[in-house]
Amino acid sequence: MDEKRFEELWERAEAESYATKLSKEYPAWRTRRQRTMATAAIVLVMAGAALPMLSNPTQPTYDIACNRSGFADQYWVDVADQLLKEV
Amino acid sequence: MKKHIFIILALQLMLLVGCSSNDGKAGKGTLYKQYASQPALTVAELSNFKLNDSITVNVVMVQADSDESWQKLKDSLDIRGTEGSVSWLGNIDNPAIRTTWNGKPVTRVVASHPRHTVGFYRIDNDEQYDALIDYQLNNI
Numbered sequence: 001m002d003e004k005r006f007e008e009l010w011e012r013a014e015a016e017s018y019a020t021k022l023s024k025e026y027p028a029w030r031t032r033r034q035r036t037m038a039t040a041a042i043v044l045v046m047a048g049a050a051l052p053m054l055s056n057p058t059q060p061t062y063d064i065a066c067n068r069s070g071f072a073d074q075y076w077v078d079v080a081d082q083l084l085k086e087v
Numbered sequence: 088m089k090k091h092i093f094i095i096l097a098l099q100l101m102l103l104v105g106c107s108s109n110d111g112k113a114g115k116g117t118l119y120k121q122y123a124s125q126p127a128l129t130v131a132e133l134s135n136f137k138l139n140d141s142i143t144v145n146v147v148m149v150q151a152d153s154d155e156s157w158q159k160l161k162d163s164l165d166i167r168g169t170e171g172s173v174s175w176l177g178n179i180d181n182p183a184i185r186t187t188w189n190g191k192p193v194t195r196v197v198a199s200h201p202r203h204t205v206g207f208y209r210i211d212n213d214e215q216y217d218a219l220i221d222y223q224l225n226n227i
Contacts, residue, residue, distance in 0.1 A: 063135065064133050066130065066132075079202070079204060083197045083206040084197060084208075084223050087173070
C-alpha cells in the first residue's frame, strides 16, 4: 500500500465512522433523510413517466384499436390521411 | 410518514387519471367488430381523426392481407376495377349501399386498390361532411 492509497482509505474510514456516529446519535434524522430521498426518487420516476403526455400538448391524441399487433398507431393515422388524399 | 404516503398516493392517482383519460371508443364500433372477426383482414379503428382544428371523425380501416381476401372484400362492397381509388357515400348500416348526403349519418367509403385497403369515415353532421370535403380539396 502506498501513501496515497493509505490516505484515501483513512479519509474513507473517517467519513464512514462519522456517518456511523451520526446515525447512532441522530437515528431519526437518518430515517427522515432516507424517506425524503425515497419520496424524491418516486416523484422523479413518476414525473418522468408523465413527461411524454405533457411534452407536446398540441399533438393530437388518437385512440386506436387494431385486431393485429405490430402496427404503430401513426401507421393508421397516415393511412387514414393518405386514403383521403389519393381518392 | 402519513404525509409522504398521501403525496405518493396523490401522484399515483394523477398519473392513473392521465392514462385512463386516453381510453376511448376505438374497437367498439359495429363495423370494426364485423371485419375484425374475419380472417385475413387487418382492421383498425381510429377515434377522432382530425380533419381541422375543431372537427374530427371516426375511421375504420380494413386492410386485406392477401389478393383473395381483397377480392372478397371488394365483392362484399361491390367495388369494381383494379386500379386507383374509388369513393362513395355509404349507408351507415350497410356501406355497400350507395347513398347521398341528407343530413343523417353516413359513411364516406374510400377504397384503394394498390393498398388493398378500405377506409370508412363516419359522418354524423354537416360540419363533418363539409370538413371532410375541405380536407380532401385542401390536400389535392
